[in-house]
Amino acid sequence: MEKVYNQPQGGNEMPRFAGRGTMLRLPFCDSPAGLDAAFVGIPLDVGTSQRAGTRYGPRNIRNESVMIRPYNMATGAAPFDSLQVGDIGDVPINTYSLLKSVDIIEDFYTRLNDWPLIPLTLGGDHTLTLPILRALAKKHGPVGLIHVDAHTDTNDDMFGEKIAHGTTFRRAVGEGLLDCQRVVQIGQRAQGYASGDFQWGVDQGFRLIPVEQCWHKSLSPLMAEVRQLMGAGPVYLSYDIDSIDPAWAPGTGTPEVGGLSAIQALEIVRGCRGLNLIGCDLVEVSPPYDISGMTAQLGANLLYEMLCVLPGVRYQGETRL
Numbered sequence: 001m002e003k004v005y006n007q008p009q010g011g012n013e014m015p016r017f018a019g020r021g022t023m024l025r026l027p028f029c030d031s032p033a034g035l036d037a038a039f040v041g042i043p044l045d046v047g048t049s050q051r052a053g054t055r056y057g058p059r060n061i062r063n064e065s066v067m068i069r070p071y072n073m074a075t076g077a078a079p080f081d082s083l084q085v086g087d088i089g090d091v092p093i094n095t096y097s098l099l100k101s102v103d104i105i106e107d108f109y110t111r112l113n114d115w116p117l118i119p120l121t122l123g124g125d126h127t128l129t130l131p132i133l134r135a136l137a138k139k140h141g142p143v144g145l146i147h148v149d150a151h152t153d154t155n156d157d158m159f160g161e162k163i164a165h166g167t168t169f170r171r172a173v174g175e176g177l178l179d180c181q182r183v184v185q186i187g188q189r190a191q192g193y194a195s196g197d198f199q200w201g202v203d204q205g206f207r208l209i210p211v212e213q214c215w216h217k218s219l220s221p222l223m224a225e226v227r228q229l230m231g232a233g234p235v236y237l238s239y240d241i242d243s244i245d246p247a248w249a250p251g252t253g254t255p256e257v258g259g260l261s262a263i264q265a266l267e268i269v270r271g272c273r274g275l276n277l278i279g280c281d282l283v284e285v286s287p288p289y290d291i292s293g294m295t296a297q298l299g300a301n302l303l304y305e306m307l308c309v310l311p312g313v314r315y316q317g318e319t320r321l
């Protein structure tokens with residue numbers, strides 16, 4: 001019998017401004033059973049260092065995902081023709097404790113390890129990536145990482161705290177969660193607390209591509225190099241929306257000028273096709289600062305593009321360049 005796959009609620013069956021409040025208006029699934037990929041919300045902002053508000057990220061990304069249709073006309077991807085995808089809701093973080101929230105997130109994703117699904121996470125601030133990596137490392141061992149961000153997030157502490165949205169990947173290295181020779185950081189820019197701030201990751205084995213090396217060019221050639229570097233091993237994609245210039249993504253808590261374009265963001269994610277992706281996140285969307293919801297819509301589209309490059313996605317016909 002032909003397998004039936006979940007479909008986004010169509011714009012001709014329910015007006016786009018109505019219907020399910022889930023990601024892409026997919027069915028809400030109260031169990032991970034049977035899913036190949038799951039959208040998960042983490043409404044966290046107690047880890048932020050400047051503007052807060054990312055607690056509203058998951059809800060607004062879902063709200064702005066209503067324009068997205070099933071078939072990717074640029075790449076030919078048809079995710080809902082071969083993957084069972086659902087929205088499994090939000091992680092019940094502790095609004096009053098970042099450390100307890102980190103434990104709650106790790107426990108939630110550790111339980112997801114029991115299922116063959118790939119988590120696609122709607123953030124929330126970048127602290128959330130640490131507990132997700134802790135959980136995924138239990139299943140996959142140390143993983144490769146594609147980290148797109150205005151920041152390195154490798155501070156040893158912030159205000160004396162070892163866990164915050166700017167310390168995530170320092171902690172991940174220290175806990176042995178990353179295969180450091182298969183880590184790339186793309187889009188880093190602005191200033192440091194010390195002159196060597198960007199060097200710490202490079203000293204661990206990371207490949208760093210500062211934003212100035214991205215300016216005025218397509219990033220498709222870079223992604224060919226990244227695919228080569230990642231090889232066949234497990235890879236996690238962590239996409240901080242503030243990697244993109246505030247002109248395209250104003251709704252974020254720690255904006256930095258001179259960022260990537262939305263087009264380059266699409267090139268990066270589409271360039272992940274063929275990788276052994278074991279999880280993705282889209283973090284730091286802060287709706288209170290989001291002009292007309294465009295940052296949340298860009299985040300929703302990047303999450304859809306991540307879904308489109310997951311292992312097992314079927315492609316329709318020839319893919320256009």
Ligand SMILES: N=C(N)NCCCC(=O)O
Binds near residue numbers: 049125166240284
């Ligand atoms: N937005 C994220 N994830 N990190 C911002 C860190 C800012 C800082 O290191 O001063």
Ligand SMILES: [Mn+2]
Binds near residue numbers: 151153284
């Ligand atoms: Mn970040």
Ligand SMILES: [Mn+2]
Binds near residue numbers: 242254284
């Ligand atoms: Mn950032």
